[in-house]
Amino acid sequence: MELREESGMADERAIEELLAREAIRRQLSNYGRGMDRMDKDLVRGVWHADGTLDYALPGITTPEALIDHAWAFHHKCSVLLHRLIQITIDVDVATGRAVSEAYCIASLFRELEPDAKYREHFFNARYLDKWSYRDGRWAVDHRQAIADLGGSRDIEARFLPRQGRLDTSDPSYALFASLDA
Numbered sequence: 001m002e003l004r005e006e007s008g009m010a011d012e013r014a015i016e017e018l019l020a021r022e023a024i025r026r027q028l029s030n031y032g033r034g035m036d037r038m039d040k041d042l043v044r045g046v047w048h049a050d051g052t053l054d055y056a057l058p059g060i061t062t063p064e065a066l067i068d069h070a071w072a073f074h075h076k077c078s079v080l081l082h083r084l085i086q087i088t089i090d091v092d093v094a095t096g097r098a099v100s101e102a103y104c105i106a107s108l109f110r111e112l113e114p115d116a117k118y119r120e121h122f123f124n125a126r127y128l129d130k131w132s133y134r135d136g137r138w139a140v141d142h143r144q145a146i147a148d149l150g151g152s153r154d155i156e157a158r159f160l161p162r163q164g165r166l167d168t169s170d171p172s173y174a175l176f177a178s179l180d181a
Contacts, residue, residue: 013093020091020098023138024131028102032082035106037173038074038166040067046140048132053143079109079118080166084127096133101126104145115157124149 027046034042047053047063054061060069074080084102091098106123128144164170 016093017091020093020133020138021089024089024091024098024100025087027131027138027140028084028087028100028127032084032104033172035070035074035082036080036164036166037168037170038071038080039168040071043067047143048134048139048141051140051142053140053145055143055145056147073108073121074166076110077108077121078111078166079107079164081105081107081109093133098131098133098138100129100131102129103127109155112154117154117156119152119154121152122150123147 030042031046033039034044034046044063044067051063052061053063053066055066057069060066083105085105086103087100088102089098089100104123104125104127106125108121108123109118110121111117112119125148126146128146129140130142131138132141
């Protein structure tokens, strides 16, 4: 009987860890999606209200300052792609703390000629995040962005016409809202 009880407790803990990892993974996705759709609330919600960050940008230490800084450039772009990949998450559910590393590959496209030529500004970095579970949710306490590579290049647009939108009129919002209908 004792072994069965220990096994049940281990299963419960494993499930809690999986749920925590999935909540953190969703928050990382929210960050990329919020940046791409210029959804300030989605980006803000990745951090706790007292959350901080270090992107090695002078004066940019809070999510609000990052949003203001990013939006100033994002408004000049017609396509935004923030991809968070190769995500590693370690969780301590007993203390409500976690850490993660996620690789960010961001491409910001400014239109030089309508639907013909773009300037791609790219940024490759890793996000080292400290998380905590507070007020019923996992959110970032502190993020350190480690820049690996950045630059720009001119490219020609090819293949398909652009269909995405840089706001909540993007088709993805209607898709997710359809579950609530």
